[in-house]
Amino acid sequence: MARKMLVVHPEKCTACRLCELACTFHQEGEFHPLKARLTVGIFPEENVYVPIVCEQCEVAACQEACPSGAIWRNAVTGALEVDVSRCVGCRMCVMACPFGTMVHVESGGKMQKCDLCQGDPQCVAVCPWGALEYAEPNEAALARRREVARRLAEVLRGVKV
Amino acid sequence: MVAVATVTVQLFATLREVTGTSRLTVEASSVREVLSLLVSRYGPELGRRLVTPAGELQETIAVLVNGRNVRFLRGLETPLSDGDTVTLIPPVAGGLAG
């Protein structure tokens, strides 16, 4: 069975940013969006809101770039985590990650990233609209295909072949 | 014998989705009869929103007759006259008659 990952449904997002707040409250003990491990991209003119999360890449640029081996894979959750004792604060990970999900949290340049809250992601728990889901990727993709198929089925209902 | 009246029924918010309409005309002599008619026409999906299994008005629905909440009139037994308007307000629109 594949490990779960964060699945984003931007069409359900309302731009409330509760995910950013729940994240830092859990990880840092205060409400601090700049240190959140995810961010909601809000585009009011386009009426589009897109949460950007760590994708826990299979081949991870952050891990590859780290010179001190501070980024390791948690075998249970599948998340990439930062070993703060090994982190030297060089911030190569920041430069390498194409999604920008590395976060600087301590003076001295210690970095952090999403660790899926050890398997109970708080962003998912707090989202009122299900815009963030913690699911196996194939199941999530299948559900999305099913939804598209259902909408197509409604259109086809009246069509004679 | 109580006269049957021709009344307009107004439906707001989610009740429109369940019935597919925002207003209709029915023949009824009391508010209770209006609800029975609606339930028999639109089925249990509407029925369970309007009445409890015991046949009483759901606490979360507000029913008005000519703009007056029936809880200040005679409840479900409120009689109707020709030309009356019966309004059903679901809980999402603040029904909450209870």
Added chain:
Amino acid sequence: MAGWTGRMLRVDLSAGTVRVEELCPHDLRDFVGARGLGSKLLYDAGAYAVDPLAPENPLIFATGPLTGTYAPSAGRYNVVCRSPLTGAIAASNSGGYWGPELKFAGFDLIFITGKAPSPVYLWVHDGGAEIRPADGIWGKTVSETEDTVRAQTHPDAKVACIGPAGERLVRIACVVNDKSRAAGRSGVGAVMGSKNLKAIAVRGTQGVRVADREGFRAARQRAMQKILTHPVTSGGLPTYGTAVLVNVINAHGAFPTRNFQTGVFPEADRISGETLAREYLVRKKACFACSMACGRPTAIPSGPFKGSGEGPEYEAAWALGADCGVWDLAAVTAANWQCNEMGIDPISYGATLACAMELFQRGYLTREQAGRELRWGDGQLLVEGVRMTAYREGIGNLLAEGSYRLASEFGHPELSMTTKKQEYPAYEPRAVQGIGLTYATSNRGACHVRGYTISAEVLGVPEKLDPLVPDNKAFWAKAFQDATALVDSSGLCLFVTFAIGVPEIADLLAAATGEGYTAESALLAGERIWNLERMFNLKAGFTRADDTLAPRLLSEPMPEGPAKGQVSRLDLMLPEYYRLRGWDEEGRPTDETLARLGLKW
């Protein structure tokens, strides 16, 4: 300090100085924040004695201790000053994201006095602020202003600004943040304009702490359990927005139509939340930390009103719609967008236009004087009138002064539907007795949110009252007013109170601040804030005579609907209200009341 940051910015625009100061912990504890704290500072500054458009009038932007946390819908801040529309205290509430950003920059509040020699904006960042020239920004619409200021400061800066209306001291001008959220009422935008202050941009990189993390988490969970299951907060507001009320209020015969000439608008459904959701709604949108997502991004794809923006809300749909006899939702929506861009309160604009329409109907204001016909239902006039008001062109120059000054100019002040010169919102006192009492006694002039007895009288929250009777309404008015003062001072959005009450809010405040708030002490703080506002107004020269309603509501029976034949029974409700408040017959708090609340003249 937890919840609060404990720090404020003191800005003197005349001297061009900015100072960081500590806030008094007693003020924080006793007046909570936002509306209450701002009102306390305004009172202590003696603003009841200054000309509202003079440099001495303080303009205060204040957040609450919960603002910036994940407490339910904790995104709110208030703009507090003496109002140029009413002369009374003004505390206008707004959502969006601006308030939390001020907390992330490390401040609870900004206190602004003086007048800049030429237009400026304020740029607030971690631990400080600078005053910057607004060359080339003064004159811009709200969205142009936001975009330009962000380009000059930071791409993530949150901006609160005035549009052309505030610049021209339009008495019904507002402050808009995040392009479509507004500190709407009482002309606070004109005060900002009178200081040559175009915008306040904020960007913070810090966090907001709470005193008891586990207690806060648990208190939030208990509150959210209720909010996520209540049909209004989890169903009605997200799906239909506040305009879900249009059909409900109209069905109760309480939807003021054509300047309060009647309470029934036959075309109400055309401007309802149901119709908006079907025709022009793009998606739902939330403010900071809010699960109710009542924001309405809208778009009109074609026709004379093609465009996009946000809204209309219930109040705007009413004021721009039924009050002016307009049932074309496209015109109402486009007029609302214009109000956002020009920075004008749609309630007062629509109500003032409605007053002008009735003056025209009765021949007191002629075509020659107005420069055009002012006919009920004219959607084109409705939309064009917003810009004209903002720029004080033609009839707009009269509308810009609000309905009381307009109607007085043409010899008929009784046709201005106002109390203390502020326009009534979207509920008819002859059909809902209690709201008439709260209109008459609201400290900022006619207002619905200050004591929203509609909740009980129409919606049955927390219990169902009969809207047509005056009995017991004084009790409920005081209860709603005190609780609302608390909510407005905490940083939470008022709409959470459909589902939660003072006990839940007290728990959140206690866990956030570490101050031992209980339900009793929190409600007492609300009562204290209410009385302080009253003291401000009494010192500003208001008397019992000002706690009244427009003559029509007191003496002209409602012509139709379930309230046919009724007038407001303010005469029965007001004396009991004063008694319950612990005020004398002149509406002045007694010495015992002041002592109980810890207040001093």
